[in-house]
Amino acid sequence: MRMRLPRPFQAVATAAVLSLPVAGSDLTVDGLLVSEVILGESVHIEITGTPGKIPVLLADLQPGPTFLLGQFLPIGFSPFLQVRPQQILSPAGVTSFDFDVPIHPLLANRDVYLLAVVLDEAAPFGLDFSNGAQFRTLDAPAAGSVQGAVVGRTVLLDGSDAAQGEGTPKPGFSLLWSLVSKPLQSQALIENPTQPFATFTPDVPGDYTAHLQVFSAQAGPYESDTTVHAWSVTTTPHEDGGISIAPSYDLYGEIEGPTPMALTLDGQPLALAPNGSFGPIPVHVSAAEVGQGLHFRLTHPDGATANHHMTLFQGFPLLFENPSNFSLSARLDQSGLSKLAVVGEAELEAYDLGAVLLTLPPQEVANDEGPFGFTYFSATVDFTSMSYDPDMDLALNATPSGIHADVSMYDIRADFDVYGVVLEIPYFLNGYITTSPTTISTDMVASPQNGFIDVTLNNLVVNRANFDFELTGFIGTLAEVFVIESAIKEQVEDTIASEIHNQLGPAMEEILNSFVLAGNLEPLLGIDVNIDAPIAGVVNDSSGVTIRLDGSASVGVPNPGSPPVLRYRGTPSLAPMFASTTPGGQPYEAALSVSDDFVNQVLAACTAAGLLDGDLSSLFPDDGKVPLTLTSDDVALLFPDAGFEHFTEGTSVRLQAHGTVPPVLTLDEPADGMGSVRLDNLEVEFEVETPYGALPMLTVALSGVAVVDMFLAPDATLELAVTDSMLELSVLRIYPGTDPVAMDGQVQYLNDLFAFAIPGLLDTIGTIPLPSLEAAGLGIIPTEANLFGLGGLQLGLFGTLLLVPAGG
Numbered sequence: 001m002r003m004r005l006p007r008p009f010q011a012v013a014t015a016a017v018l019s020l021p022v023a024g025s026d027l028t029v030d031g032l033l034v035s036e037v038i039l040g041e042s043v044h045i046e047i048t049g050t051p052g053k054i055p056v057l058l059a060d061l062q063p064g065p066t067f068l069l070g071q072f073l074p075i076g077f078s079p080f081l082q083v084r085p086q087q088i089l090s091p092a093g094v095t096s097f098d099f100d101v102p103i104h105p106l107l108a109n110r111d112v113y114l115l116a117v118v119l120d121e122a123a124p125f126g127l128d129f130s131n132g133a134q135f136r137t138l139d140a141p142a143a144g145s146v147q148g149a150v151v152g153r154t155v156l157l158d159g160s161d162a163a164q165g166e167g168t169p170k171p172g173f174s175l176l177w178s179l180v181s182k183p184l185q186s187q188a189l190i191e192n193p194t195q196p197f198a199t200f201t202p203d204v205p206g207d208y209t210a211h212l213q214v215f216s217a218q219a220g221p222y223e224s225d226t227t228v229h230a231w232s233v234t235t236t237p238h239e240d241g242g243i244s245i246a247p248s249y250d251l252y253g254e255i256e257g258p259t260p261m262a263l264t265l266d267g268q269p270l271a272l273a274p275n276g277s278f279g280p281i282p283v284h285v286s287a288a289e290v291g292q293g294l295h296f297r298l299t300h301p302d303g304a305t306a307n308h309h310m311t312l313f314q315g316f317p318l319l320f321e322n323p324s325n326f327s328l329s330a331r332l333d334q335s336g337l338s339k340l341a342v343v344g345e346a347e348l349e350a351y352d353l354g355a356v357l358l359t360l361p362p363q364e365v366a367n368d369e370g371p372f373g374f375t376y377f378s379a380t381v382d383f384t385s386m387s388y389d390p391d392m393d394l395a396l397n398a399t400p401s402g403i404h405a406d407v408s409m410y411d412i413r414a415d416f417d418v419y420g421v422v423l424e425i426p427y428f429l430n431g432y433i434t435t436s437p438t439t440i441s442t443d444m445v446a447s448p449q450n451g452f453i454d455v456t457l458n459n460l461v462v463n464r465a466n467f468d469f470e471l472t473g474f475i476g477t478l479a480e481v482f483v484i485e486s487a488i489k490e491q492v493e494d495t496i497a498s499e500i501h502n503q504l505g506p507a508m509e510e511i512l513n514s515f516v517l518a519g520n521l522e523p524l525l526g527i528d529v530n531i532d533a534p535i536a537g538v539v540n541d542s543s544g545v546t547i548r549l550d551g552s553a554s555v556g557v558p559n560p561g562s563p564p565v566l567r568y569r570g571t572p573s574l575a576p577m578f579a580s581t582t583p584g585g586q587p588y589e590a591a592l593s594v595s596d597d598f599v600n601q602v603l604a605a606c607t608a609a610g611l612l613d614g615d616l617s618s619l620f621p622d623d624g625k626v627p628l629t630l631t632s633d634d635v636a637l638l639f640p641d642a643g644f645e646h647f648t649e650g651t652s653v654r655l656q657a658h659g660t661v662p663p664v665l666t667l668d669e670p671a672d673g674m675g676s677v678r679l680d681n682l683e684v685e686f687e688v689e690t691p692y693g694a695l696p697m698l699t700v701a702l703s704g705v706a707v708v709d710m711f712l713a714p715d716a717t718l719e720l721a722v723t724d725s726m727l728e729l730s731v732l733r734i735y736p737g738t739d740p741v742a743m744d745g746q747v748q749y750l751n752d753l754f755a756f757a758i759p760g761l762l763d764t765i766g767t768i769p770l771p772s773l774e775a776a777g778l779g780i781i782p783t784e785a786n787l788f789g790l791g792g793l794q795l796g797l798f799g800t801l802l803l804v805p806a807g808g
Helices: 007-018 334-349 353-358 478-515 596-609 632-638 740-755 758-762
Strands: 026-029 034-038 042-048 054-060 066-068 071-073 082-085 094-100 111-119 127-138 147-150 173-181 206-216 222-236 248-256 262-265 277-284 291-299 305-314 316-319 324-333 363-369 375-399 402-422 425-435 438-449 452-464 468-471 517-520 529-533 535-541 544-555 567-570 590-595 652-659 664-667 675-690 693-712 718-733 778-788 794-803
Touching (some): 026 111, 034 042, 042 054, 222 291, 277 291, 291 718, 305 675, 324 334, 324 535, 334 544, 353 478, 363 478, 375 535, 402 478, 438 535, 567 596, 596 664, 675 758, 693 740, 693 794
Parallel strands (some): 034 127
Antiparallel strands (some): 054 082, 054 111, 066 071, 111 127, 291 305, 324 544, 324 590, 375 402, 535 544, 590 794, 664 675, 675 693, 693 718
């Protein structure tokens, strides 16, 4: 069978052949200078030269060059040299024939070098030497090495003998993979069965036999089988991602699948019972360690291996859809309340109190009748206008029982008409009242109602200053004037007090309810995760007001293939008490606090929705330190003989991530940060891009710990900065025939590579929203981030309030 060599080999070989002097005769193999052939088949030779002359074909296993008769010849003239005379060249000066390549150990995977000599007396020394040509011998295409697998993990079948550089069949070949045997209950099917690198996923433990048929136009079919041993690993009381309240316990397990097999745990032999059970394995996970990784390797007597990696955590196993009590807090200190009053003032100033007074109907304030229907005195008041300085003052002061509010209004003037009778004499007059300032005082009590704040105003008092009443031309008594004055005062005060009450309460409710946190992460992260943090409590003290929120996260519709996460590592903590200064001793206007319990619940929901599934390559920074696109030749340098060498140089390699357990944030005040993020068992597949899809060539489990600092971003989300990281890589799946022990060492070279991706992975935490006053026209400028609290630390984010212009 004639085949084209891969381009790199063909280029090198062609350059070597053409580097010799140009010959008078020509020699080609399968129409080329360089070809390849399967042992037992033949190549097609064509020699051109002077018509009627006798050609002789020389074949050797050594390349030369050899200096003979005054020139360098591209052949070795070794003891392996074969000399084969051929038929006389035709009138056209051509002869062609098939050169059979026998099945012989000396010819296995060797290069054979060819040279034609035409016996021509007109040539120097009577010999006309052709150019050199060559072919490489190949074994018959086979189904690749036996391999092991874990149930549920994709298996790559190796048909590389019949593959060209893009992963498709070589010219002249066609292939067909089939599962000729599999466990009785299996429903596994081969994907892309006509491609060299087909795949399937074992669905039950047992042996799977894959049969490969390779067809060619010259010979075959070539048929061979390979076996895939598939095992399942189950453990109790916990499986991968399991969370235990107790830090120490014994782990037991059972392996189902082909026997016999050997089992190691983290490289150390582990005893197996005849039924495949193992244990007890002592597990100890301290609160500081958070989690412990376990790496199992199963080895079949034929050398095939399979790997199972799992992580066990210590903590409270909590459902991530349940509220985390008081896991978030928002604080307004007294100076923050004073700035908040500016927003409240704007709400009040936007309301027209005068219009309300003018809507009141005329009110009869006096009607004194004597006997026989005689009217001594009557008065009806009708307000005609009201004005006041639109610039009000609102003062908010924190008290242990609530927020005391004082609203001051200036230059109030109300004009009115008054009419009636005095001793049966009708009158119609006008007048006005003025007062400045008028202060309305009240105590506001905020309380949670159905997740929102309800503000109640108590003890409302109106205080007037510099009151002036003017009513000209009244013919009645002074007492009657006083009646009119008192009625007008009461009406104006009641109107102002009522409307301030009606406006101030809702205005403060609107502002404080801006802290309510609810939304979906779909626009930010492309996953259907709902975050909800209703208000659950309000704490008042003499220096400010604190709002407590119960945070939770839930998954709507998970992305396909997302891991089945139900619980997260809960770390409930007491709600922190805010002092009048930051933990660093600085004043502040507003503050937020967030617990790692809430963050971990969000991370669990994000993982369950599929956030950690995707192209890991996109997380590398575009700083020139790491190539944004890996290629097959890049990876082949790191992992020789791991399958990547079968693909053309420059073929794209994608790093596809799949998260199996949620990351865990711990607020613990490490030496160089505020906390640490533990990332466990993130499966990363090195996938080679082919015309028929991505091929999983290598799978590793990425685990590690990153020390982080945390800040409040301008968009009211957490911002993380990685100060240190430590990674560990474990092999999960390798290319058939690759040495697993060698691969264990080689994958550690990836530590530095993946270290560049850690900040990108942790950007997830940076998208977690926090309570914000943005809806109320206020922003928080962070000035300090610190850990504080008793009964469990929380992250405190302290700052000053900034008035945000409308639309800004």
